[in-house]
Amino acid sequence: MIIGQQKPIAVVLEMISPYEKIVLAGCHGCVTVCRAGGEKEVEIVASALRLAREATGRPIEIKEVTLERQCDPEYIEVIRPYVHDYQAVLSIACGAGVQFLAEKFPSVVCLPGLDTTFIGVTEQQGVWAERCQACGDCILHLTGGICPVSRCSKSLFNGPCGGTTADGRCEVSKDIPCGWMLIIEKLRSLGMLDSYRRILPMKKWRTSRDGGPRRIVREDLKG
Amino acid sequence: MILKAFERGADGVMVVGCLEGDCHYLSGNIRAKARVARVKALLDQIGIGGERVAMFNVSAGEGTKFARFATEMVEKVRALGPTKINLARGAKNRSESCPIA
């Protein structure tokens, strides 16, 4: 899922300071799972913002809503009946959601309450970690199901580098396992360590964001 | 819920849970402790003050202890005075704690 983290409340207060009436929109999708932008978080953030604003003598009216998702047009339409009665929408969905709201409501100010960080998994409750860089050219079948682009700090295709620590961590941080150690261990446990000797060629980054913003069109599904 | 209490005019909130290890719901009191900690941090960040929230653990039979905690809390919040919200709303100098079991 897409993982995000709430911006510090002081930053959000700065963003909404010109406004007296806003919509706070959460999302029942990914950001609910990573406890950043779901219904509970909408309640808490709305309360906190109201308290903070009242304490400085400038109360704010906040309409709380949690959409099914903010990345599909049908679900965004839900707020069309009232969104123009407010001065801004503060979205605590991911960056895609904030932008889609901005697109669908061109005359409405849309603000990001989250920093969208990565595509990842729940390692345990409260711990989310990056797994995928959305490079558009998946090679997981060659590396035992562990991605060198996202799990190696240098995105090496023929790692590891010389910086792996004695306990198998990345030179960048002891919180990061050496991605290539993980790949090698996995290949070993799959009995596929021979494949390590093969040199993987230069990556084609064009399918990644490097080639420009991406778009998929499925003619068979359109209209 | 705790934040709503402050929105409704509370100057302090006291959260009471069972003794650790004695929770009827097994770990409800542990989770509550974590939530109280998060709310305290949030209240600090927005300038209300995390010290206005406190959690105490007592068992149902420790009436005297409960009364003592409650008195302590009331005294503490009275000393802190009204929240900025209440000041802004022109509330009288009264302190009130809202027990939530």
Added chain:
Amino acid sequence: MKSQSNLERVLEAGHFAVTTECGPPRGANPDAIRKKGQWLKGYVDAINVTDNQTSVVRMSSIASCVILKSMGFDPIVQMVTRDRNRIALQSDILGAAGLGMNNILCLSGDHQTFGDDPEAKNVFDIDSIQLIQLVKMMRDEGKFPSGKDLDGVPRFYIGAAENPFAEPFEIRPIRLAKKADAGVDFIQTQCIYNLDRFEKFMEQVRALGVHTRVKILAGVTPLKSAGMAKFMKKNVAGMDIPDHVIKRLADTPKEEQAAKGLEICVESIQRLRQIEGVAGVHIMAIEWEQKVPEIVERAGLVPRPAV
């Protein structure tokens, strides 16, 4: 001969080679390089110039190499893939060759979090092994990776680094074999203090037949003090300094520890010369370059051969 490299000539003639390295200045002042060069003349077969090592910005490797070349050295351009994409790398390869460079060392590079600019964008378009392949292709096929012909072929003696002590230990010889497969001509290792472990590494390297395909130069760094040894052991990833080495220094009075460090370094070189498959030594005397002449002399490696 693949190149005009003096290092290649020395190694191909069967001599035990000596290389060293030089860190460029943290500014535009070329005198720092000239000074280091003056200490080293006549004691080495080639000099590496590092490429923004530990992600700390320094004068570029190629520019510094030009200065050293004008002093009569055969420089080794170090090139990391951290900061430049394949377009810039190819361009610099051609530029370095155009300026008369004969040696290139292909590296991934330390992550930018170590330097002064941790917010910089991470490039790593390709890795060190792919860079080796790239240089080899340009040299041996006279073509760009795109297939188009080169107007002037860069004839480089191609090097890379290997750390025999980083985890996973048993993979390192295979990684070295990968670099040989990619077309590397010579290797410089990370500095060695644990000679027993290095001998085990070389056993596996020989078992894979890599020592006959690639010239391996063993890395050494003289320790200035017990404190330096402890610091490096604790803080440098992939460094293996056995306790008995640290003890040898610690048991020496403080004012004599530097001399003891040099003694240990010279002993290491003498032992490394005996290991089958070790074709030379790479002396990395960090901020102590003026001691290199003494080390080379005491190890019995002077005069350097003129091939």
